Amino acid sequence: MRTQDRASAARTSMAAGAVPGERLPTPPRERRPALAALAALLVLAGALGATVLVLRAGDRVEAVRITERVPAGERIPESAMESVLVAEDSAVNYVPWGQRSQVADDLRSVTDLVPGTVLVGEMLTGEASLPQDEVLVGVSLQPGQYPSGLAAGDTVAAYWVGDDDAPGSGDETSESAPPPISDDVIADPATVAAVHDGDGGGGNSALPVTLRVGADDAAALTRAASNGEVSLVIVAPPGE
8 A cells, every 4th residue: 555655646746847848948148249240241241252253254344434525635534434344355455444533634535535435545645735747537447448457556558549640639720639649658657546446457347547647648648538548558667
């Protein structure tokens, strides 16, 4: 009888001491500001890293693009510039966006700049203006009238390729007609100030080119250019 009483008492004690599903209390969590700050820094670093990867994707660089017309010889205000991402090309001297202030303060355009033009170094000069004996002349060249790879900065000779003896020579009595061209050479040397399609001679369409020539050659060159009768060849720079 005593054994049964002891077993019954043990079962009663176990039933009263344990409640199914009850959890032990947990201590309150400690706030750790240092860990929160570290997490924020990690998020920021990840965002910056993603930005760098995007900029580097496809080897793109941030360059200057013109937003309003700038005449030749004028300064380019910062208000006329905007940032643009372009494909990096070692053969193209893009003006970095970070140098826009230097461009606005110290440099001038060597040719007319129109909205949408991506600025390259050959379009700029540190000279206050063109020398009095030089002018800028625009010509539009068809395939076969310029060498492949023509680029700003090249030294060229301009030849007349019309059917007559010289452009305007049919009216020799006209006081406005330029003098005849000797050996069909219009200007030698001349400097390519800008190649406006950006590919230096690619494609099958006309290639607009701005030439820097002596003032004495301007009339004959302009007349020949208006008739599409100009051809360019690259020559060695003077003194070489």
